[in-house]
Amino acid sequence: MTGWGEIEYTAIRELRGPLAVVAGVAGVGWDEFVRITLDSGEERHGLVLEVDRGLAVVQVLEDTAGMDPARVRMAFAGQPLRIPVGSGWLGRACNGRGEPIDGGPPVLGSDTAAVAGNPINPVRREPPAEPVLTGVGVMDALTTLVRGQKLPVFSIAGLPHLELAVQIAAQSTAGGEAFSVVFAGMGLTHADASLVRDALEERSAEGELVLLLNTADDPVIERILTPRIALTVAEHLAFEDGRHVLVVMTDMTSYAEALREVSAARGEVPARRAYPGYLYSDLASLYERCGRVRGRPGSVTVLPVLTMPAGDITHPVPDLTGYITEGQIVLSRETHALGVYPPVDALSSLSRLMRKGAGPGRTRPDHLDVAAQMLAALARARQVRELADLVGQTALSPADRRYLEFDEAFLRRFVHQRRDELRTLDETLEQAWQVLLDLPRSQLAMLPAQLLDARGADRSPGG
Template sequence: MNSTSDWGRVEYTSVRELRGPLAVIDQVSGVGWDEFVQFTLGSGEQRHGLVLEVDRGTAVVQVLQDTAGMDPARIRTLFTGSPLRIPVGPSWLGRVCNGRGEPLDGGPPVFGAGTSAVGGNPINPVRRVPPADPVLTGVSAVDALTTLVRGQKLPVFSAAGLPHLELAAQIAAQSTAGGEPFCVVFAAMGVTHADANFVRDALEERSAAGELVLFLNTADDPVIERILTPRIALTVAEELAFTGGRHVLVVMTDMTSYAEALREVSAARGEIPARRAYPGYLYSDLASLYERCGRIEGLPGSVTVLPLLTMPAGDITHPVPDLTGYITEGQIVLSREVHAKGVYPPVDALSSLSRLMRKGAGPGRTRDDHLDVAAQLLAALARARQIRELADLVGHSALSPTDRRYLDFDEAFYHGLVDQRRDELRTLEQTLERSWQVLLTLPRSQLAMLPGDLLDAHGAAEGG
């Protein structure tokens, strides 16, 4: 028998084959793309899936818990008639869950007053409000030079061996929205169990305060779950922001693991590969995640997205960072050279950029001198890099006194401003005062981008 009726819904027994994480079901009707599916195994075990494709009565379903142990002859398949929906609301706060939203903290399942589809709803461009006002991370390299703005999507580009997970956890633990209601949704994808335990420990205090939702997808979890994790995280965040009135920071790491999961599923489906064997729709798929951030006219709160990704072999032209850079509004780049100096976080300031920084920093938002100080720091750092390259060619002794001051500035910049402890929370005032101390290693004549009254107020001295 092909099917039976279940309260008006049809239950099918015609599973043709199981292929990796996919189940192929024949002789179906009335089934739609992205529909949620329930499988009942011969043992009574329940598994779930999502419809990837329907063609002439055949449905291809991705099984969220993988197909291991499933016997095609003893499976009953129920198509629910709607996309995957999850409960939403403040009951998620303080919870630790796996990538499917099932509790890992020993608590009961998460319930909510309503449910939302994990695919989300497009935001009407006319109702989008431009990002404004800062999210302060307590990390000097970010707050001073690449200020994160509420409603922005700002990725962190890293490489294997660099402390990007530590930075992600520190930002998630320390970030604030200037005293307004704030929370963090942290989605970890493809991490080791050791890294998952590190994240739980690092964010324990914020979780206990009811300001964190933590989703942990480990490397040995089903690959399909990895594709679902960021969507569930963003669905939870949207409700907390636009209904609950909170400013929500969504930290997603590692997006390269997500893209590799997408590639694996694409290969299982037999799709024609594009660049580096990733599916041709990688750009639109990443955009469907990143573009769920923002602010909406007439609704409270905001969703800010901070995706982290490792660049294979440190290659910034790799498809994942390359496409991410097209979609997002800047990037924070971590550097092996800075890491080798013993500096944490190893941010390459000249390769990093926040395109919306002027919308969230400066008069009325952070401090009146913030943008001028940031511009002068970057200009001086660029000059210092040129002089360091010149010194490698002609020798240190051939440099002028002013050139040597720039080398002193370079050291002061990394060790006096960027470098900080992994548990150190710096206020914006502390960060900007450190910025001034670093700038004042240069003579006043080299600080041409700063107004004279600011130089007088901070005691900038003349000198060669």
């Protein structure tokens, strides 16, 4: 095979979990791609994790099960793992290593790219701008996703975060411009993988989707590779083909646990909660591959989904993710218990770049004002509800009781929507107006008077 070294190494010193240690190597570098040939003729593949004084530690992508150290040959490619890139990925379903699971031929491309990616020159980065509309009303209105942004979803086991991720992948658009979705699933059950494929079948048939599915029984190393392949495919679709690409990655906690397992197999000194000390930089190497590049068409927007073990937002994975990304969308167990979908906790959620992608000339002139008023009213409603728990509703003022009604209407009439419902931004903002106008005009101080007049808001003292 072109590109492979002539030398094959057979001095396999040790097999340790997903790792193989080979001795006597020369001229081998980190991240090199490795071809592993078993005595039976079966081929496996790996990546060099570490090289030190003639010893190379190789992570085997298909795992080391069934390998006999005395009957294994390794050849080093002399370069990092590269994959074909281009529009040939669109409409395809593959496993976490990029191998087809849809019955089609291997994915081909006119060019190849290293899965580790190339860092974007900070001087050439363009600030994120213009919205990616997800069709999920509460997100589009209150935490608008912006092209080139990285905005995570924080969830808890048992909440419908996968359903939300699939809905976003199925519905998102970029205002009529060329748009694609790359969906990377990590550590999924087979039932969840089937759910994803079925729900995204239509978008895949339209040639707008790339699907990479790593299941829980796939080799752990594959889980580390999956998001890197997804981002490599997305970068080419964006910066070479001119598409706006949304990369949905779920579940990043499964990814981090795979990283921890490999770190333990390497014998590294663990850091917080046994995760490797380089977890922050590793996550950053993924999340920071989003953005826009000056002089290049398209954009890469990243929506990572992660579950917080025991609902702990200070857990290393959500904690470090929060440092790297530009906001968060938090799902609430309490809201889910009320039967509301999606169970978004609007007051804990934030899109720091929302003002770059919403408002006049981007979405609607009243968008930012309506969002600010909605969140202010919701904060006041939560205070009133806490007060009502202390003194009882009968002791509340009439205005306070209107806020309790607003809180209920916010969840039932504004947030709640069907799991297959594509809600346009105009429909979302109209529903927001209907909910806000249930409050007295005196309580809508964040909305300009001309907007209130246009909506026919009551000017009376009690209205």
